[in-house]
Amino acid sequence: MELEEIAKNIRKKIFLMSCRAGGGHIAPSFSCVEILVALYFKILNIDKNDLHNENRDRFILSKGHASSALYSILAKRGIIEEKLLDTFCQRGGILGAHPESHSIPGVEVSTGSLGHGLSFGAGMALAGKINNKDYRVFVLQSDGECQEGSVWEAAAFAAHHKLNNLVVIVDYNKLQSLGRTNDILSLEPFCDRWKSFGWSVKEVDGHDISRIIENLESLPYTNNKPNVLIAHTVKGKGISFMENIPLWHYRIPNSKEEIEIALKELGIDRKEFEEGRK
Amino acid sequence: MRNAYVSALYDIAKINKQIMSLNADIGAIVFDKFKADFPDRFVNVGVAEQNMIGVAAGLASCGKIPFTYTITPFITARTYEQIRVDVCIQNSNVKIVGVGAGLVYSTLGPTHHAIEDIAIMKTLPNMKIISPADPIESKMATYAIAEIKGPVYFRIGTAGEPKIYDEDYEFTFGKGVEIQPGEDVTLIATGSIVYDTIMAARELKKKGISTRVINIHTIKPLDKDIILKAARETGAIITIEEHNLEGGLGSSIASVILEESRSQIKFKRIGLKDSFCSFYGTHQELKSYCGIAKEDIISEVISLIK
Structure with missing residues (x-):
């Protein structure tokens, strides 16, 4: 399957599982679909039959609220069973609105509270250096998350220790829960911030899978610096009325009109949607 | 330490x-x-x-x-x-x-x-x-x-705490230590204030009060048995800690006793009385200021079991 097709499929899954659950975060998940497809289908060195191999690449979904995107991609890669997605946020299930590492195969770190993933990832990267392993550690962060001070403690640490095996990808959709990032607590000049902290910085269109892959295939960007790829994205990408509207951070469509438009734009047939709701 | x-x-x-x-x-x-x-x-x-x-x-x-x-x-x-x-x-x-x-x-x-x-x-x-x-x-x-x-x-702690144990002391995770036996009252403490507690017990002995001293080095999980036994056998327990009374060792011990002890017991907690300490001086001077020094332990014991 073409990677773009996979991305389309992942969006369908996210939408269906979130509507069934009546919860989760659709728009923040949609903004990082292409990033996850690039990572899980081209970049990450992981073996679904040997998930704890000590030489594996590590991936941390620091923006844990995009869990539905992660679960969908894990299912697509055969790491978790596809039918598990139907249990998202359901009674007795293991797939919560934020991912937990102790119960879900392929989830490296439990996340949900923002500003934790980068320190955790820096520790993994440091262990890799000490143990002479050549795995990489990828941390996907949201832009709002970069308002947490702990992110910058970790950024300084990673640069100081020259962790070139550490890669941050920022899902820079320019929105956070209550509004525009620039209106609430500006991150700009965002690239310069990372540079001044001693990181190698690249930027990419975060919905262009082949460009994301190109950028991640050229790692490390420099020999002795950690790497950050700023992915410019659209929050809610894929459903026109959600795109770039802060309100949709954790809303699930429920009006007839909204659902009608979403199904049409995502290419989900009505029958599949109704089945999923049962 | x-x-x-x-x-x-x-x-x-x-x-x-x-x-x-x-x-x-x-x-x-x-x-x-x-x-x-x-x-x-x-x-x-x-x-x-x-x-x-x-x-x-x-x-x-x-x-x-x-x-x-x-x-x-x-x-x-x-x-x-x-x-x-x-x-x-x-x-x-x-x-x-x-x-x-x-x-x-x-x-x-x-x-x-x-x-x-x-x-x-x-x-x-x-x-x-x-x-x-x-x-x-x-x-x-x-x-x-x-x-x-x-x-x-x-x-x-930091440096200079007095020694309580000999070199051959064996530490067992999760098990409280009876430092000295006693019949009339039990003092349960944790941290370096165990030393002050032992000193208080010695003076109480001179006053004719047989005082058991227990060191709780593992605060969680708590050794319930040693606490319940002390409650049963001495009928009076005082906890001592260099910590706020809210949520400290004493509150853990109180919970154990209230839920599980069948004995009627007298109980008192010694610790910081929900206040920060802005008094300056030596460690001992601060303990006195906060009411958790050896003398405070002695007077609490006397007033509890009189």
Whole structure:
């Protein structure tokens, strides 16, 4: 399957599982679909039959609220069973609105509270250096998350220790829960911030899978610096009325009109949607 | 206690290559030997405690056994959510070592006193808490902690605590220690104030009051048996700690007694009375000021059992 097709499929899954659950975060998940497809289908060195191999690449979904995107991609890669997605946020299930590492195969770190993933990832990267392993550690962060001070403690640490095996990808959709990032607590000049902290910085269109892959295939960007790829994205990408509207951070469509438009734009047939709701 | 900890950690690190020490710019000189002999395994993360805990959890997920170290409020309260999410929720094999238990950093003031750490650490699922009473126990507990899987909070003093135990003392995780027998009342203490408690018991003996003294070095999980036995046999319990009364050792013991003891007992807690200490002086002077010195223990015993 073409990677773009996979991305389309992942969006369908996210939408269906979130509507069934009546919860989760659709728009923040949609903004990082292409990033996850690039990572899980081209970049990450992981073996679904040997998930704890000590030489594996590590991936941390620091923006844990995009869990539905992660679960969908894990299912697509055969790491978790596809039918598990139907249990998202359901009674007795293991797939919560934020991912937990102790119960879900392929989830490296439990996340949900923002500003934790980068320190955790820096520790993994440091262990890799000490143990002479050549795995990489990828941390996907949201832009709002970069308002947490702990992110910058970790950024300084990673640069100081020259962790070139550490890669941050920022899902820079320019929105956070209550509004525009620039209106609430500006991150700009965002690239310069990372540079001044001693990181190698690249930027990419975060919905262009082949460009994301190109950028991640050229790692490390420099020999002795950690790497950050700023992915410019659209929050809610894929459903026109959600795109770039802060309100949709954790809303699930429920009006007839909204659902009608979403199904049409995502290419989900009505029958599949109704089945999923049962 | 601090030196005993550092030297025990060095001993373990010599044998176990996974042991690491992460420090937040605290521990001058005492860590020099560790640093010199294990340069890869000593990381001064700088004045960035939250990151230290997250990094430690990441290291632990790759098989390392990180001992994180700095002054108590900065490694417990400052980093609380990192400990909760990165360490406790994920049951990470990270050790949290807080130096400066209670009021021992007397002149540094309330920012550096540790009077709520037991309360906030004990409410975290998966966390275990060890609070040694003297340097020997600090050393033996350090060996034990390295063998315990999962999060441990280790609450130690600084330097110069009087010895309570002999060199051949055996530390058993989760088991309280009866330091001396007694029939009329039981004093249960934790940390370096166990010494003051023993001194108080000696004076009480001269006054004809037979006083049992128990050291609770493992605050969580708590040794219920030794507490219930003391309740049954002495009928009066006083807890002593260099910590706020709210949520400290005394409150844990009160819960055990209320829920599980069938004996009618008299009970009193000695600790800081829900206030910060902005009084300056020596450690002993602060204890007196806060009403937790030897003399206070003696008068509380007398008024409880008279």
